[in-house]
Amino acid sequence: MRLAYITAATTAVAALVFLVPLGWGLRNDHRDAAIAAAKERASAVAGAITAGADAKGVAAARRLAGGDTVIHTPGIAPAAGGRAGAAQIDAATQASGPIEATVDGGMVVLRYSPAGGKHSVVEAFIPAAELNKDTARDWWLLLGLAVFLVGGSVVVVDRLARGAVSSARNLVDAALAVGSGDLDVRITPSGPRELAEAGYAFNRMxxxxxxxxxxxxxxxxxxxxxxxxxxxxxxxxxxxxxxxxxxxxxxxxxxxxxxxxxxxxxxxxxxxxxxxxxxxxxxxxxxxxxxxAPEDGLCDASEVVRERMMFWSALAGDQDREYRVVGAHLRIPVPVARAELAAALDAVLGNVFRYTPQGTAFEVGLSRRDGWVALRVDDAGPGIADPEQALRRGQSNQGSTGLGLDIARRVAQATGGSVSLDRAAMGGASVVMLLADADATPKTPSRFGLVGRGRLAAAKDPGRRRWQRGRE
Missing domain, CATH: 1.10.287 (Helix Hairpins)
Structure with missing residues (x-):
């Protein structure tokens, strides 16, 4: 509202600055036009007198000229019906052209005409109404234009300001909501460009x-x-x-x-x-x-497998678990931080030790092919009844937190791979982490080729779920 008041005052001042001189100029134009017409009438009658026209000719010239004209003789009392005084008539005889004088009720134009020793002064009267003709109309039109400009500017600015004020208010309300702890609030950027950019920046923040x-x-x-x-x-x-x-x-x-x-x-x-x-x-x-996403980094998957198996081997010996490590003798770089890959492998192996009976064998396999690296953990336990539920974060059928497989999945997905669950050749569960090969460009993944399982294993168990390709 304050902005509307300021806009109205500014527009009103601008209108006065431009319209007042315009109205005054239109008034002067009307007066100049009336005076010019009177001069033409006086010149027409004076021309007839100078040409030696008789009384009838002069009367005809006066009728043709129109308006109110009177002929005075200098040195004699002003003619009847005239409005100019003796001094004004004498002054006209000294001028080389028509002169203007103000009289009661308007103005007169006086023109001196000497003809054959006979001197005459022609008077053309201009009423005040004719001098101010259409002036009032012009002022009313200009006043209406000023009101229209002020009202239109107020309406336009109010509309524009309403959108800007609404956008600013929404931004303030959203900022207060975030400050109160509601991080789900978002706004629809709108209004001027600066406020729209502020809205986008707020959403990103x-x-x-x-x-x-x-x-x-x-x-x-x-x-x-x-x-x-x-x-x-x-x-x-x-x-x-x-x-x-x-x-x-x-x-x-x-x-x-x-x-x-x-x-x-x-x-x-x-x-x-x-x-x-x-x-x-x-x-x-x-x-x-x-x-x-896990932190950026690069590590040797084979080294991580060997290191973590040194830790788990002691516990496997205590529980009489037979185990085997396959393919961890060559350097296989993967774009995962060492600590993250170790945590993912520990999470999967921890599930094996926790949810399978003591004495259950397991196998850790590592292989690479077509730009992908497969880290596989198989066991000979009872397996996983619902693999899809087990892959959901926080879901577990064993009463645990259900985050172990989710940690492994996040590490794999950070490289563009995935985690899949299947029935192992040993009879239990098979968890395969598919990681991108840091030394090659990944191609379409094939889980069976990566983990060394041929069609024979699939033929023995045709009801097995096929491997999920690509990202989860």
């Missing part, structure tokens, strides 16, 4: 905030899930210890202390697992739908 918060919570969840690997080893080692029952039997003081220590260890491990699970579940519930 809100998206970045959501992504940053998602990255932070995903990192907390993933780091918490990495604790599951050493906790699994500790729990399995604790389960392998002697019983901690102190109620049945007679025990010495040393034996009681030893059993109580074992109980405290198992209780501490259980409590720690519960806390880690609670942290993972809490973070997962608050995280947004987007998932953050």
């Amino acid at each position: 809100a998206d970045r905030l959501v992504t940053s918060r998602t990255d932070e919570r995903e990192l907390v969840a993933d780091l918490s899930h990495r604790l599951r690997t050493p906790l699994t080893a500790l729990r399995l080692d604790a389960e392998a210890l002697d019983p901690d029952d102190t109620q049945v039997g007679d025990f010495s003081a040393a034996e009681l202390d030893r059993r109580r220590g074992i109980r405290r260890i198992r209780t501490a491990i259980t409590t720690l697992e519960d806390e880690v699970n609670h942290l993972i579940n809490t973070t997962r519930q608050a995280v947004a739908a987007q998932v953050a």
